[in-house]
Amino acid sequence: MSSIWVFPGQGAQKVNMLHDLPKTEVVRKYLECASDRLGQNVLLLDQVEPLQSTYAVQLCLYIAGVISAALLNEHQLKPDYIAGLSIGAWAAATVANVLSFEDGVSLVARRAILMQEAYPHGYGMTALIGIDQTTVNEWVTRVCAQKGEVFIANINAANQIVISGSYCAMQQVEAMARQKGVVVKQLDVSVPSHCVLLKNQAYTLEQEVKKITTRPPEIRYLSGTTARLLMNKDQIMDDITFNMSKMIDWESTVQSAWERGVRLQIEAWPGTVLTGLAKKVFIDGTVMSFQGTRLDTLIVEMQKERYLTF
Template sequence: MSTLWAFPGQGAQQPGMLQVLPDAPVVQACIEQASAALGEDVRLLDSAEALQSTRAVQLCLLVAGVAASRLLSERGHRPDYVAGLSIGAYAAAVVAGALDFADAVRLVALRGELMQRAYPSGYGMTAILGLDQASVERLLGEVDGPVYLGNINAETQLVIAGSDAAMAAVAERARALGAGGTKRLAISVPSHCALLDGSARALAEAFSGVELRTPRVRYLSSSSARLIRDPQTLRDDLAYNMSRVVDWQATLVTAYERGVRLHLELPPGGVLSGLARRIFDAGQAIAFEGARLDTLDAMLRQEVSRDR
């Protein structure tokens, strides 16, 4: 049996998310390394006010995921697979050994700036609960204005992206159709749709000067739900994932079919663990946040002993 380390995307951020990481030297060294690459103190980016910025959110998610992973690695643990939802893919690529952390910090800062600059206000993402994909796509076709399918998180948990007005119209129709709920997410840009094609192309240009290596840990793309080994394919996956639909459900199914039975969600939050429990019915899904390190040690070692 294998383990998957999963890294959350935008919407999982929490004020103080870097401050609550374990006070370990390897964690502090990671924060210092990110600050040096960025030329500013990343500890100042996780306040409630700072997290109004897409750039700050994405940087904090990257740092939190990599710092927690390095702490686990120092304690003798290593994933069999990594995957990240949207911005989480950058932490996954770093942990897989395919992308240098300093390069990831600079690329993520640019990514956030490009997305924020393209849509400073009036756009975002909304979750639709209780309707299947076909129903949601039909509603998208009935509404005037820019709105697209963005995330497939579960069979009946989908996320749309677009203008506030168009999303509100879809949400109203979804509730009338019997949706269990709709929720405007804490995301201020329309991610994972054609509205970000131009920003993705600009980021791809920046990627051209960055070295990527063959992952040392198996990397699952949350866009294609496939394993990526080739550095050029990985470069494309990372640069363009902001404008491609996230199929997290299919990514989890792929992991499960490949023998993964322990899903570990790196910080912050626990939303991905809830989604994984729907798929990992014969396995376990846990979150780093809120768990004792000795408990995580025991669970991860148990999986290693089973593999042997």
């Protein structure tokens, strides 16, 4: 029996997500470190108005994810595997010690600004629930043939596909989906993530990534884009740098973890979406999240898993 910690992407954010973290010394140190690195108080970022920006959302999710792991690390606990969806992959790589928290904060800020400035308005992401990838691909291809900017961005589950692009193009796909009785849900994401529209921004970020010191992972890292196990630090940095412009295959990532013997998944604060998606695969396993679960309960489950492993 093995464990995995997973880190959510945009859409999981909530007001006061940093304020609601435990009032402990380790939390205070991480928040102060992030504030010092950015030259601004990060506790001002998790409010209603700031969270309208990709900049605030990505930083809050990254910081909250790393702190979630630190709260368990305090009890000498670490997972067998680690993975993250979109910005969550940056937290995963940091927790695996591939890059430092300080460098992560700076690069995530840069990532968010690049994405935000490239598409300040008119673009986003939409979830289609109750439909398969093949059908969605047909709809997307049809709209793209008319010069619409829309792409499949995430495969969250066999019947949950996320599209990304311009609002105009996505609305055309949404209309086709509604005719088939598909549930359409616009996500709280203000940029067209996980498609070629962000390819140039990824290459720009790569130049910044090359300037930092990186290390081999101390925890096995599963890519949220390819569902592959990446053991090389350069592969992992490439994975998180370019994931903004590549489709996410979270369904295969969860399946890969299960097939590798993972039976306990813990989702970092503040998400629960990855918890819900994993329940469809972890039929005989345990799926938990920081949100709605006491910290001591998570600790007990990790300790139990470690005991069963040995």
